[in-house]
Amino acid sequence: MNWKPVLWLSMGMAACCLQAGVKEQRAAELTPERARVILASGDDTIKRRAAFRLLLAEATAEAAAKQYAGDRDPLIRRAALYFWLERGGDAALAYLKTAIADKDVAVRTLALQGLARYANLAEVRTILEKVEKSDPEAGLRRQAAALNWPFQRETRLLRDDPSWDYEILSVKKIQLPDSMWKFTIDPAGDGHRKDFFAADFNDNGWKPIKTGHWETQGWADYDGIAWYRMRFTMPEKIDSNAVEMLFEGVDEGAWVWLNGVYLGQHDIGPAGWNQMFRLDATKEIKWGTENILTVRVLDTMSNGGIWKPVYVEVLK
Secondary structure, eight states, rough: OOHHHHHHHHHHHHHHHHHHTTHHHHHTTOOOOHHHHHHHHHHHHHHHHHHHHHHTTTTTTHHHHHHHHOOHHHHHHHHHHHHHHHHHHHHHHHHHHHHHTTTTHHHHHHHHHHGGGGTTSSHHHHHHHHHHOOOOOOHHHHHHHHHTTTOOOOOOOGGGGTOSSSSOOEEEEEEHHHHHHEEEOTTOOGGGGGGGTTTTTOOSHHHHOOSOGGGGGOOTTTTEEEEEEEEOOSSSSOHHHHHHHSOEEEEEEEEEEETTTEEEOOOOOOOGGGGGGEOTTTTOOOOTSSSEEEEEEEEEESSEEOSOOEEEEEEO
């Protein structure tokens, strides 16, 4: 992730506010010693921010950033955190671990953006999991989940391939059975770490469910993550150029695997609840034998689930 432009944007307001007292600072010939006095005992917010700005420009900036990382002013805390983010390394990570629990949402936002640089570390993944589950801000929970998501794939549908200039025909459209799904809820959001998507995963303990919202099938009060699995058999190979999984409606977000291979996601937030989407499965489909389709669904409000038909569409 290219974090620095994001951090600059995030710090824009902080920088403006910290610089607001520069003229006053110059007029009063503020010294580092005087700046420390103002920060220690002053009640004037603008003067305190100007004083901190001065200290960040001094040779002792690192000591100042360390001392005031827990200042009562959230804007000063953000500026101190940004100081460490510019330097990176273990020192930055140490302050990020603290800042991600800050009471100010802007400080936590900056910390989360900084943690993206270290998302490959096990300890940071654990921190991101905690943010995903418990941060009071839904937007930060969603960002943490995205940062901590281990599956990435950019797929291109045949219709979106600029090198393909032929007419695309639907050779066969196979609707998957409505009543052959298996289902489990995942309140902890860690099913992907338990290999729920794996082709050889044992789903015998999962409950049967049909296409339709899960609230009408025994999970009336549940909002969150749930998983679907289905086994279906494909016919013998059909002459074709592409195979796509077509979902007419998943309420509201979906992440899809076929035979244990990640195909991609439909993740645009609550607005995605009634939007059709397609994912390429040309290489993953198994002709003439059984296939295993797994769908992770996120519902954040009202109804949830795979509520419209799912198809395998063969294209030529």
